[in-house]
Amino acid sequence: MFKTDNFLFHPISSNSVLDLPKQFTYPFYYQPHPLCIKAAEEVKTYLSTQTNFEHNFGLNQNKKGLKIGKMFGVMIVQSMDGDVGYIVAFSGKLAESNYLKGFVPPIFDTLNKDGFYKQSEEHVNNLTAIIEALEQNPEIEIAKLNLENVKLKSINELEVFKQKAKVEKEKRKQLRKEAESKLSVLEKASLFEELKQQSIQSNIDLKYLKLNCEAEINKAELVLEKLMQPIKALKLERKTLSASLQKRIHEQYQFLNAVGEIKNLIDIFKITELGQPPVAAGECAAPKLFQFAYLNNLKPIAMAEFYWGISPTAEVRKHGQFYPSCRGRCEPILGHMMKGLDVEPNPIESAGKFSGNIDIIYEDEFLLVLNKPHEFLSVPGKTIKDSVLTRMQDYLPDATGPLLLHRLDMSTSGLMLVAKNEKTHKNLQKQFINRTIKKRYVALLDGVINTKEGTIDLPLRVDLNNRPRQLVCAEHGKSAKTKYEVINTENNKTRIHFYPITGRTHQLRVHAAHHLGLNSPILGDDLYGIQSNRLHLHAETLCFEHPVKREWVSFSCKVPF
Incomplete structure (x- = not known):
């Protein structure tokens, strides 16, 4: 039965005479083995009656607060002495904790207050708070508004000049047309030269107007840039720190397999199409179960995962129902962790x-x-x-x-x-x-x-x-x-x-x-x-x-x- 003592191996009750499966469960498409169903029922009974932790699964309509359902996993395992039992895990954190009595621990504890993650996270949060405070500076909004006004003014001035230039051009065109019949050759030459100089001067005036507009815009941009520079520097620091922190975390997720090999998240996902670990990789129930089994010389026999709680908004998840492991996060990880196990063939391939x-x-x-x-x-x-x-x-x-x-x-x-x-x-x-x-x-x-x-x-x-x-x-x-x-x-x-x-x-x-x-x-x-x-x-x-x-x-x- 499910126990909440410090020993996380839960024996299967002695009156169970179910045969062990010949191969380990293919986790991405399976029918739960009767032993897994029995273990899951014991866990479900515990979840329905326990008072050891507080988490709102959304099953009690009168309970206030954020309602979040959870995936749980059970793994049938066999000890070195031949005893058969099961271990249990939950995906992510539960009741704002990674450690709960009766459940296997995480691969890496991101909630450890004394660990590097929490300390670095606090630094990142402090940077975010400083950035948000700086972004509230009213001078920034004034500078942004001024920049928009300068740009709008430039557009209007250029448009007015171009319209005026267009009118003057038409006048020059008309004067040339009239000169053909009314003026002598010398008079036409003189007039045409004058009109030519007017056209050249118009282009020169347009060029300098554009330069003046650009100068005004650059001046306004420099004012805004000066105000934004400290913010950009802090954001770059935060980005660099976050990337470094994420890499360090991924290195801490060390996954064993049945032949004793160890790989971290970076090594596992670098050969996938994604190329890098997705968010929350390694936090699902299945990797936790494998890791605990290998670390404690327990042989994995079968596995099943079930959902407990209110249906999420996006996914189709029914309370108490069994589901396969997720592919995006877990398939590469479990592909490594099941190496050395005799696993059922992938039924999808046939x-x-x-x-x-x-x-x-x-x-x-x-x-x-x-x-x-x-x-x-x-x-x-x-x-x-x-x-x-x-x-x-x-x-x-x-x-x-x-x-x-x-x-x-x-x-x-x-x-x-x-x-x-x-x-x-x-x-x-x-x-x-x-x-x-x-x-x-x-x-x-x-x-x-x-x-x-x-x-x-x-x-x-x-x-x-x-x-x-x-x-x-x-x-x-x-x-x-x-x-x-x-x-x-x-x-x-x-x-x-x-x-x-x-x-x-x-x-x-x-x-x-x-x-x-x-x-x-x-x-x-x-x-x-x-x-x-x-x-x-x-x-x-x-x-x-x-x-x-x-x-x-x-x-x-x-x-x-």
């Missing part, structure tokens, strides 16, 4: 294989409509080349143009539209852009929906730390809208029709699962819900204007669930 023939439900000389099977790629992936696109390229060797008009997620089944030539593709593509093509999806949601119909409007963007997952983001997300209609509810499951207005990645899946959407994930959604035999999402109906026949056509295929 996913997307389909040995049968794709069902073509309609075909003419211009286009075809097919029924994509679930767990099959629309286009080739990094490791798997077989896809709808490659199959169509083989099936239609003489076709021109890009072929595919749209895509479906690998896990989604249903109708896809293929154009056989470029002209057809452009016509159909225009229909997609104008949103005149009508699509209807059928989904089975893992929950009960109280409304009968409605529209979900939640902007989406990719989760940079956990691709390909999507986040709800009002600031940087792209508009994503979905109409829905509930068909029926049975056995706590809701059958629903989705009518996507936009076509964002994972749009229907996020709109179904997110707490600001329908708050009920699609059954079998391995990214935003719980794994099942398949993702219960099917593109059932597709309607559009035939690009050649110019008639409205509609296609449907049977829902396989």
